[in-house]
Amino acid sequence: MPLLSPIAPCLWFDGVALEAAEFYCSVFPDSQVVQAWRFTEMTPDPDGQVLFVDFILNGQPFQALNGGPLFTFDEAVSFVVECRDQAEIDHYWDALLGDGGTPVQCGWLRDRYGLCWQVVPTGFAEMMRGPEPRRAAQAMAAMYEMVKFDIAALQAAYDA
Secondary structure, eight states: OOOOSSOEEEEEESSSSHHHHHHHHSSSSOOOOEEEEEEESSSOOOOOEEEEEEEETEEEEEEEEEEOOTTOOTTSSSSEEEEESSSHEEEEEEEHHHOOOOETTTTTOOOSOEEEEEEEEEEHHHHSSSSSSHHHHHHHHHHHHSSSOOHEEEHHHHHH
């Protein structure tokens, strides 16, 4: 099946590409593993391990590759999850941290596979770019004190 978009992120894993894709699909709505390509389908390797996975997260196509231990994820690439309310922030935060993730700061976390995510409230960027620099600075100062975003505290700092 061809991808739904001409551009899709390809994530490099060390033997857990299908597991990771299935995990991400369990976290986000409108998600599915489209196809897992095994070595035996593409090469004479008899072990049948998954080489490549096409999957969709919330309507966005992704690819996962079992490329081995040579490369790992770092903060240079992260995925932003915009959330409508605190309940949605809490849901994605808890789900992505589950079973071995690490909270970072300012809405950032690293999931159990090492992939970095930013779980942020919808409209946060507009708050930071708003027409009143003093209010934006107050919200920014509040954000620096947070690990997981607290929408009420951000709004209170912005409104102060």
